[in-house]
Amino acid sequence: MTAIRVRGLEKSYKTLRVLRGVDFDVERGSIFALLGSNGAGKTTVVRILSTLLKPDAGTAAVTGSDVVTQAGDVRAAISLTGQFAAVDEILSGRENLVLIAKLRRLKHPGKIADDLLARFSLTDAATRKVATYSGGMRRRLDIAMSLIGDPPVIFLDEPTTGLDPEARLEVWDAVKGLAARGTTVxxxxxxxxxxxxLADRIAILHEGRIIVNGTLAELKQLLPPAQVEYVEKQPTLEDVFFAVVGHRTESENR
Structure with missing residues (x-):
């Protein structure tokens, strides 16, 4: 049931040690969050797992294939979405999807595109140029493009960077939908x-090492509960935001 297995992963850039022995497993069909501040080594881990970078030491396998010795098999099983949407703004949303399906030499690219547009609530915007899309719509289209060919594993490297609060929620819904359909994220x-x-399990990467790894409930048990006699609930910033702007609108109507 393990989709990703990492053991003793190390990586340095000249004298800078980025990864210092990283270990974790990701179960199939789950969402695994690698949490850390800028420079913690998160993107380096993703680049190694997606065969874009070779580790200095340690091993990593995706769907049972070693990322170094069986890189071709790994690439066939994965998809990678980076920090910024890799979409063609001149083309429409549907044209972007059809193009990728044709590049992958898949049958019925039009049907594949239409199915993904419906799945990510982009049907009404299918013929519009991507340049007119909101940030959330672009990111959802980007994720849809990465799913062409039905890869069992998808890497999302900081997928909500630069998005506004409403667009972030749109992407969160899309990510939850991936796991619901059995994709490992x-x-x-x-x-x-x-x-x-989002995450079923969370690993915190700090200074090149995983310092804690577990479910949200397990991580909360690391700290004792606070004793509070009286609590007055204050609205969150999210509550304020949506109270001011109104309920979430359908992204295709914006």
């Missing part, structure tokens, strides 16, 4: 609330 993020909302 490795998510890197520096946002605590993102990991809390």
């Amino acid at each position: 490795l998510l890197t993020t520096q946002y605590l609330d993102e990991a809390e909302q």
